[in-house]
Amino acid sequence: MGVAFDSISFKASLCDGCGDCMTACSEAKSGASRISIVPGAKAGGYEAALCRQCGDPKCAQVCPSGALDKDGGNGVIGWDAAKCVDCLLCTAGCVYGGIAVDPNVSRVAKCDQCDGDPACVKVCPTGALEFRKAGSIFNEYGAKEDLFVPGLSGCQGCNSELIMRHAMRKIGRNSVLATPPGCIPGMGSVGYNGKTGTKVPVFHPLLTNTASMLSGIRRYYDRIGRKDIVVMALAGDGGTADCGFHAVSGAAERGEKVLYVCVDNEGYMNTGMQRSGTTPYGSWTSTTPVGEHMKGKTQDAKNLPLIMTAHKCRYVATASTGYMEDLYEKLDRAIEASFEGFSYLHIYSPCPTGWRIPSNKVIDACRMSVDSNFNPLWEYTNTTGLRFTHSPDNAYPITEYVKMIGKYRHLSPDQLAHIQAKVDEQVALLKLMAAESSPPPAAHRAPAGASTPAGAESSQPARREIARN
Numbered sequence: 001m002g003v004a005f006d007s008i009s010f011k012a013s014l015c016d017g018c019g020d021c022m023t024a025c026s027e028a029k030s031g032a033s034r035i036s037i038v039p040g041a042k043a044g045g046y047e048a049a050l051c052r053q054c055g056d057p058k059c060a061q062v063c064p065s066g067a068l069d070k071d072g073g074n075g076v077i078g079w080d081a082a083k084c085v086d087c088l089l090c091t092a093g094c095v096y097g098g099i100a101v102d103p104n105v106s107r108v109a110k111c112d113q114c115d116g117d118p119a120c121v122k123v124c125p126t127g128a129l130e131f132r133k134a135g136s137i138f139n140e141y142g143a144k145e146d147l148f149v150p151g152l153s154g155c156q157g158c159n160s161e162l163i164m165r166h167a168m169r170k171i172g173r174n175s176v177l178a179t180p181p182g183c184i185p186g187m188g189s190v191g192y193n194g195k196t197g198t199k200v201p202v203f204h205p206l207l208t209n210t211a212s213m214l215s216g217i218r219r220y221y222d223r224i225g226r227k228d229i230v231v232m233a234l235a236g237d238g239g240t241a242d243c244g245f246h247a248v249s250g251a252a253e254r255g256e257k258v259l260y261v262c263v264d265n266e267g268y269m270n271t272g273m274q275r276s277g278t279t280p281y282g283s284w285t286s287t288t289p290v291g292e293h294m295k296g297k298t299q300d301a302k303n304l305p306l307i308m309t310a311h312k313c314r315y316v317a318t319a320s321t322g323y324m325e326d327l328y329e330k331l332d333r334a335i336e337a338s339f340e341g342f343s344y345l346h347i348y349s350p351c352p353t354g355w356r357i358p359s360n361k362v363i364d365a366c367r368m369s370v371d372s373n374f375n376p377l378w379e380y381t382n383t384t385g386l387r388f389t390h391s392p393d394n395a396y397p398i399t400e401y402v403k404m405i406g407k408y409r410h411l412s413p414d415q416l417a418h419i420q421a422k423v424d425e426q427v428a429l430l431k432l433m434a435a436e437s438s439p440p441p442a443a444h445r446a447p448a449g450a451s452t453p454a455g456a457e458s459s460q461p462a463r464r465e466i467a468r469n
């Protein structure tokens with residue numbers, strides 16, 4: 001497997017042009033800022049001129065003296081002052097305006113990503129700059145053992161397969177897995193023709209009793225002194241929110257030491273795309289059709305992760321493969337919490353087949369579902385309460401999310417208004433809970449621009465544009 005690199009991302013829609021990043025960079029580097037915030041193509045908008053640390057850097061290609069070189073370890077294009085002949089050809093070679101010139105010394109000023117702790121990102125008040133660590137995650141976990149055999153029969157682009165392969169890489173072999181009926185066993189994780197598809201002990205309970213069986217397994221391992229085993233479910237939303245809910249609720253109420261992961265693709269997808277309790281209002285499914293008399297589901301989805309907080313679980317969190325760093329951190333905390341009590345992780349999982357989206361747009365849909373607050377990212381513990389892990393402010397309108405997804409293609413203006421109102425209502429409730437919660441430990445602080453407490457003025461500018469960068 002190749003090597004991936006971390007990088008700084010810039011979201012033009014969140015930048016208010018304050019220039020704090022430039023000030024921080026010049027202070028950190030005692031010279032010219034390596035990042036420039038410049039007026040964008042849209043009136044009132046901004047863009048960032050910043051080194052993208054390109055895989056095939058044109059600056060290095062045009063450099064006549066070999067002063068620029070990509071580091072194979074961290075991916076940063078380094079500049080060697082001793083080799084540089086000050087021709088400034090590199091500044092013309094970079095189409096991103098990514099190489100600055102320090103006017104005081106007339107020499108190149110090159111972004112080095114501050115050794116993985118960028119000064120510009122830390123001061124950005126709106127979250128427009130973000131240090132994306134997906135490269136480190138890929139390097140670290142790509143090398144770990146995949147605990148599912150090759151050849152699982154998921155649909156092309158299946159997000160649930162992505163979740164299960166990543167989650168099990170993280171959790172490792174010291175685990176016992178339950179996969180109740182749904183897409184995950186359906187694609188072969190429980191095996192074919194007597195051969196298991198999973199490299200850890202796996203069982204296939206009924207839709208109704210997953211959490212009860214896991215409770216018994218946990219107690220068995222506790223009795224024989226095996227405290228190191230993660231006892232966990234990878235269950236669909238139907239087996240969690242509907243017919244399995246009584247068992248989930250009971251195990252949570254008893255504080256069973258179980259990790260329960262709900263992979264929510266908003267329906268019974270592998271059996272014909274029927275609606276479930278978490279299918280959102282207005283969705284087309286095979287049991288909530290669109291025609292003359294019906295325009296999709298007529299009820300709102302139940303907010304299952306929020307319901308789980310009412311059980312005072314040890315840990316509850318929402319996550320998305322659109323934000324893998326966040327998902328990995330939550331997996332760490334969810335695993336740890338499962339040795340103390342009931343730990344519940346709700347991962348949103350677009351289904352390309354049932355949602356009518358191209359398989360190459362699944363991750364875009366994941367990100368937009370979070371960025372529009374349709375699926376806000378937060379976590380809860382029974383000691384600290386709730387906190388957002390991704391800013392709920394400056395969200396895209398819900399129309400930007402639903403237009404990506406075929407199951408919402410028929411929505412009327414009234415239905416869209418209903419969905420937006422429900423999303424706003426949900427975020428207001430979460431903000432209220434966050435405002436009433438204790439501050440999280442320093443290591444768990446939300447990123448810049450996260451959660452504005454209810455009733456407080458947002459320090460961030462109002463949403464100005466819809467463009468994605």
Ligand code: SF4
Pocket residue numbers: 062063064065066067068079083084085086087088089090091108
């Ligand atoms: S200014 Fe220096 S780094 Fe840039 S192209 Fe010329 S020699 Fe290379």
Ligand code: SF4
Pocket residue numbers: 024025026028029033034035050110111112113114118119120121
């Ligand atoms: S990462 Fe560091 S060097 Fe690069 S622009 Fe930001 S502050 Fe400047």
